[in-house]
Amino acid sequence: MSFQNLLIDYKERIQYITINRESKLNALNIATLAELHTALTEAFTNAGVGGIIITGAGTKAFVAGADISEFASFNTEQGRELARDGHKSVFNLIAEGPKPVIAAINGFALGGGLELAMACHIRVAAEHARLGLPEVTLGLIPGYGGTQRLTQLIGRGKALEMILSADMVTAADAFQSGLVNHVVAAEQLLAKAEEILNKILLRAPLAIASAITAINASLKNDQNGFEIEINEFGKCFGTDDLKEGVAAFLEKRKPIFTGK
Structure with a gap:
């Protein structure tokens, strides 16, 4: 199947899903979320795929948030449904998927982008990556599991500070807090993700x-x-x-x- 906002590549038993909206810093719009649902569902049911690596096009951003223009005028119920649909169709789909999913964070992972990375089972970040949940600067809170998964990963106190301040953290700080598993030079990012996944693929x-x-x-x-x-x-x-x-x-x- 062809996609407008994703690139799908295969390397032996690894399926790459690259969010391909580089001019928009790979922001997640509704169409991209729908394509992610389709791509992930197909990957989880494809016997030839053992695991998945998700990354972003270019070197600036993994995913720099959601496409705010699409939901700026939503009312309370529409906002609730936006979050609920995203949880079910993409974020929980990844977290509860039967195959390992690794986020290769190649730049900014902000808002929905960091939530996407946190839904993955393992996170590898390039040294220049910056991570954050800046939703409160828009009068929002994270809506795709960010309040829950960040707390699970780094603890309540650090999660509160990060979300309430809306500050970004460096890849090194993210590693120190347990938010990411590994930090490597940008040119080694995909190789490190593959190394981890290939080791997992040797197991049952x-x-x-x-x-x-x-x-x-x-x-x-x-x-x-x-x-x-x-x-x-x-x-x-x-x-x-x-x-x-x-x-x-x-x-x-x-x-x-x-x-x-």
Whole structure:
């Protein structure tokens, strides 16, 4: 499928999704969110894709926020639906997806852009990247999970300061606080993201999906994370991959997982 606002590329089992609105600093408009939903859904169901790297076109921005002009005149209910639809169709879709998604933050990650990065399972940032949630300068708050995921990643006090002040932080500060996993030189960004993802792709795909489910459950008040872990652990025993993993361990060889 062709997209107007995304570039889709494949590198063996890795699917790249590049937000391609460089002249707009890759801002997320409604059309781009719809395309992201389609691209992610297809990637999660494509047996040939093991994991996804999301990045932005150019060197200035990963995603420098949402397209404010599209919702400036919304009323209360329209604003609520905008946030709810985004949560379901893109941000939660990524966070709860069965395949690992890495954000390669190649520049500004602001507002909805930082929320997109935080929805990903792992974040790698270029040294020059700047991250922030400046919504309160517009009379808004983050609406795509920013208040929740930032707090989960860096703690309540730091999240409050970052959101209430609307200040940007450097990539180095983001690493120090736990907001990003790695910081590298810009020219090494995609290689580092690939290195991490290729290591994950050596592991059992169904076990990876179960691990994501169990870890996510630890953040949900309406779920017993320990019970979810027990159930996901049990499910692994019904897979061919567990048999292969155990056999490879006993035979002192590398396993060949099939995702079955």
